Amino acid sequence: MKVDIISIFPDYFAPLGLSLVGKARTTGTLDLAVHDLRTWTHDVHRTVDDSPYGGGPGMVMRPEPWGQALEAVAGPGATLVVPSPVGKPFTQADAYELAALDHLVFACGRYEGIDQRVIDDAADRMPVREVSLGDYVLFGGEVAVIVIMEAITRLLPGVLGNADSLTEESHAAGLLEAPVYTKPAAWRDREVPDVLRSGDHGRIARWRRTESLLRTAARRPDLFAAYPPEHLDKQDRKA
Numbered sequence: 001m002k003v004d005i006i007s008i009f010p011d012y013f014a015p016l017g018l019s020l021v022g023k024a025r026t027t028g029t030l031d032l033a034v035h036d037l038r039t040w041t042h043d044v045h046r047t048v049d050d051s052p053y054g055g056g057p058g059m060v061m062r063p064e065p066w067g068q069a070l071e072a073v074a075g076p077g078a079t080l081v082v083p084s085p086v087g088k089p090f091t092q093a094d095a096y097e098l099a100a101l102d103h104l105v106f107a108c109g110r111y112e113g114i115d116q117r118v119i120d121d122a123a124d125r126m127p128v129r130e131v132s133l134g135d136y137v138l139f140g141g142e143v144a145v146i147v148i149m150e151a152i153t154r155l156l157p158g159v160l161g162n163a164d165s166l167t168e169e170s171h172a173a174g175l176l177e178a179p180v181y182t183k184p185a186a187w188r189d190r191e192v193p194d195v196l197r198s199g200d201h202g203r204i205a206r207w208r209r210t211e212s213l214l215r216t217a218a219r220r221p222d223l224f225a226a227y228p229p230e231h232l233d234k235q236d237r238k239a
């Protein structure tokens with residue numbers, strides 16, 4: 001997968017050189033390049049922002065540098081992803097969709113956002129997705145891109161050691177996962193649930209299922225309400 005990131009803070013993406021994302025880059029699974037938006041400014045001050053038409057707080061990112069940057073970076077077959085407080089909430093389903101694409105270009109805004117004409121102009125040439133990471137306001141798109149890149153990269157072939165981790169995932173299955181435990185069996189007078197040490201895999205699977213349902217009902221009534229009733233068997237109804 002080819003990914004290009006455009007930002008006025010290219011150093012923000014150093015974390016994408018570490019750990020499993022870094023490994024995906026060295027193995028060639030992920031071809032990632034980060035570009036400084038100021039490359040496409042031509043004034044002595046390398047200006048990327050200006051005051052908002054209509055007034056209002058802060059500054060807005062100028063369209064010219066973005067227009068030239070996207071022409072240079074987003075060729076045919078690219079999809080533009082723009083983190084934004086007003087975007088569509090980003091979900092695991094979106095991560096799967098983006099992970100299946102050949103070329104992603106991320107536009108990281110700062111200040112109060114990017115001139116809307118940049119998005120509208122790009123949408124004439126390529127698919128554009130404005131995505132929100134949640135109902136809170138960040139300083140810019142960079143942190144959102146790091147999160148999105150983690151969510152996508154772990155879905156790429158060969159990145160996760162044990163592919164089972166993907167099938168067991170909660171958000172993939174619509175429920176929150178059960179609690180996890182490891183050695184020691186007792187720690188600060190707290191015991192690991194006996195069922196998990198029983199070796200009875202059927203009983204263990206039922207226990208985990210029950211814990212997932214209870215957790216989801218308690219913490220994410222929205223997910224629980226959306227969980228297809230046909231996926232609940234009579235054993236679950238006893239929970």
Ligand SMILES: Nc1cc(-c2ccc3ccn(Cc4ccc(CN5CCCC5)cc4)c3c2)n[nH]1
Pocket residue numbers: 056057083084085086108109110111112113114131132133134135136137138139140141144
């Ligand atoms: N999920 C999520 C994503 C973001 C996010 C993503 C990209 C950018 C680029 C700039 N900002 C800062 C930013 C933007 C808009 C306002 C709101 N202003 C009110 C009046 C005009 C606009 C404030 C501050 C971002 C924030 N935040 N949260």
